[in-house]
Amino acid sequence: MSFVSHVECTICRARHDAKRLLTVCEQCGQMLAVRYDLERVKARLTKDALRARPPGMYRFRELTPLDDGEAPVTLGEGGTPLLALPRLAAHLGLGRLRAKDEGQNPTGSFKARGLGMAITRSRTLGAKGFVIPSAGNAGGAAAAYAARCGLPCVVIVPRGTPRANLVEALLAGAHVFTVEGSIATAGKVVARVAPALGWFDLSTLKEPYRLEGKKTIGLELAEQLGWRMPDVLLYPTGGGTGLVGIPKAYDELKAMGWLAGPLPRFYAVQADGCAPVVKAFAEGAETTAAWDNPTTHAAGLRVPSPFAGRQMLAVLRETGGGAVAVSEDEIRRAHALVARVEGIWTAPESAALVAALMRLKDQGAVAADAEVMLVFTGTGFKYDPPPVAEPVHLEGTDAEMLERVSRVIRP
Ligand SMILES: *Cc1c(COP(=O)(O)O)cnc(C)c1O
Numbered sequence: 001m002s003f004v005s006h007v008e009c010t011i012c013r014a015r016h017d018a019k020r021l022l023t024v025c026e027q028c029g030q031m032l033a034v035r036y037d038l039e040r041v042k043a044r045l046t047k048d049a050l051r052a053r054p055p056g057m058y059r060f061r062e063l064t065p066l067d068d069g070e071a072p073v074t075l076g077e078g079g080t081p082l083l084a085l086p087r088l089a090a091h092l093g094l095g096r097l098r099a100k101d102e103g104q105n106p107t108g109s110f111k112a113r114g115l116g117m118a119i120t121r122s123r124t125l126g127a128k129g130f131v132i133p134s135a136g137n138a139g140g141a142a143a144a145y146a147a148r149c150g151l152p153c154v155v156i157v158p159r160g161t162p163r164a165n166l167v168e169a170l171l172a173g174a175h176v177f178t179v180e181g182s183i184a185t186a187g188k189v190v191a192r193v194a195p196a197l198g199w200f201d202l203s204t205l206k207e208p209y210r211l212e213g214k215k216t217i218g219l220e221l222a223e224q225l226g227w228r229m230p231d232v233l234l235y236p237t238g239g240g241t242g243l244v245g246i247p248k249a250y251d252e253l254k255a256m257g258w259l260a261g262p263l264p265r266f267y268a269v270q271a272d273g274c275a276p277v278v279k280a281f282a283e284g285a286e287t288t289a290a291w292d293n294p295t296t297h298a299a300g301l302r303v304p305s306p307f308a309g310r311q312m313l314a315v316l317r318e319t320g321g322g323a324v325a326v327s328e329d330e331i332r333r334a335h336a337l338v339a340r341v342e343g344i345w346t347a348p349e350s351a352a353l354v355a356a357l358m359r360l361k362d363q364g365a366v367a368a369d370a371e372v373m374l375v376f377t378g379t380g381f382k383y384d385p386p387p388v389a390e391p392v393h394l395e396g397t398d399a400e401m402l403e404r405v406s407r408v409i410r411p
Contacts, residue, residue: 001068003044005037007208018065018193021125021200023207031308033209033248034065042256050223055079057113057216063252065121065212073149075106077113078216080098082224085374087341088354092361096371098230100221103346103379107168108375109300110217111141114241115202118214119145122200129153129199133186135238136165136299137378142202143174154193156186162299164382182294183238184304204239205308211248214241217375218249222259230264230373232243232321232366234357236349237268237277240312242375247315264373265321268312269356271296274304275325277312282323286310298331298348300377322365330355335386349379 007016009025012035017227018034025032041062053059057078058066066072081101089097101108115138116328119130129152130140130292139155146153153174157165158181179185184391187203194201205211222229229250235243253259256298268277274294280287288309294302306312312323317325326334338344353374392408 002066003036003038003041003062004065005035007032008035014203019125021122023201030250031205031311034208034212036063036252038252038255046225047258054077057116057213057220059277060216060219060304063215063219063249064117065209066203067124071121071123072116073123074116075112075144075148077105078220080107080220082221083342083344085342088338089335091341092354092358093219093367093368094357094361094372095369097357097374098372099344099346099350099374099376100217100224101344101346101376102217103350107137107141107142107144108139108379108382109347110214110242110375111137112144113213113216114246115141115145115213118202118207118210119151121151121209121212122202122207123151126221127151127200128263129197130202131190131194131197131199132156132202133183133190134165135183135380136161136287138173138202138204139174139176140165140168140382143169143172143176146174147172147345152199154190154197154199156189156193158182158186158302162383166298168382182302203307204241204303205244205311210243214245215249217242218246221246221252221373222250222253227253227258229259230260230371232267232360232370233264233373233375234267234269234353235375236298236301236352236367236377237270237306237312237323238300238349240277240308241269241307242377243268243315244308245342246375247319263319265318265389266315266319267321267356267360268316269303269352270323270325271298271331271352272325272327274302275323276304276306277316277321278325280309280313281316283312289314296331297328297383298352299383300326300347300349301352324359326352326355332386334358335363335380339380344376344407345380346376347380348383349378350374350376381387
């Protein structure tokens with residue numbers, strides 16, 4: 001059975017029928033969110049029952065919008081490890097630092113959770129095809145899940161999107177188009193194409209199902225920390241699905257009595273070249289304003305006009321967190337550092353968190369004994385590789401090769 005009570009507008013609170021395929025609020029055009037009868041979930045689900053279930057995001061089925069017996073379109077998303085980062089922590093002068101390694105999801109990023117859920121739910125409610133604007137990973141994930149259920153998908157991305165994202169979408173049989181500009185331009189094209197084709201528009205947070213997939217990061221974090229929350233959580237922010245989804249998970253678990261105490265202080269991390277949330281936060285604005293000429297090599301952060309600006313800013317303010325922008329150079333250095341000291345080739349978006357954390361630690365905004373959580377949103381494998389030294393080529397006799405190896409290792 002489904003535990004969904006209704007779908008609600010996050011701004012005007014208008015109620016919508018959860019059995020219909022929904023996009024944005026029909027009253028005010030704002031973002032919708034799925035609401036549950038949490039008393040009933042609490043009565044039916046126990047932490048013990050959960051322990052016996054297989055890993056993955058559907059272990060929290062009662063807190064997803066799936067109907068009774070509804071089979072998810074799945075590639076095994078979720079169930080990613082919570083990695084302690086002791087060597088990085090020591091480097092930064094911190095005691096307790098962990099990363100949720102979302103790069104270990106199918107398609108190499110946490111987009112698998114959101115798009116898996118959005119495609120599952122919208123297909124059940126009647127979607128016959130999908131259209132998505134993307135900075136890269138979302139398009140790749142949408143293409144994969146559309147292929148998985150045999151439905152067509154249109155992916156529209158800015159020119160210059162990482163090659164691996166185009167390849168994964170094309171391999172999965174999606175129709176891929178590039179546009180000049182950013183994901184904002186792609187979004188404008190999608191808004192025309194989707195209704196013309198009669199296919200479902202999967203634009204970030206312009207439908208309520210993706211958020212429910214992203215929310216499962218927060219559910220897993222709570223369980224993996226032994227039903228506790230960290231003190232501080234840093235999130236690399238583009239459209240903000242996790243920044244809105246993770247606190248939603250925490251709030252639902254609190255309402256069920258499974259978590260207690262204040263939410264972590266949430267920090268949005270962006271790049272200097274595209275920082276609409278940082279700017280709006282600093283100005284005390286109610287929502288974000290469009291960022292002109294967005295530039296950053298961290299593709300997922302190149303989102304100049306996020307739809308859920310208002311909701312993200314509310315999370316940052318209500319939890320006593322903040323917003324930090326870092327430079328391209330800081331991202332590159334942090335990226336290399338994470339690989340060298342912890343062995344994680346993560347996405348540049350995740351590396352931005354480490355750069356921001358250094359800043360927050362130096363400023364005293366994060367204390368040395370704070371319990372800090374980073375959401376490492378994707379794998380580094382999908383980006384154009386950073387410059388590295390060439391490997392040393394070995395040739396000649398065994399003795400010559402041994403000599404060369406020795407000289408490289410102990411110069
Ligand atoms: C999409 C993406 C982001 C940004 O996520 P939002 O939910 O849009 O804020 C960050 N990192 C990676 C790797 C991404 O693919």
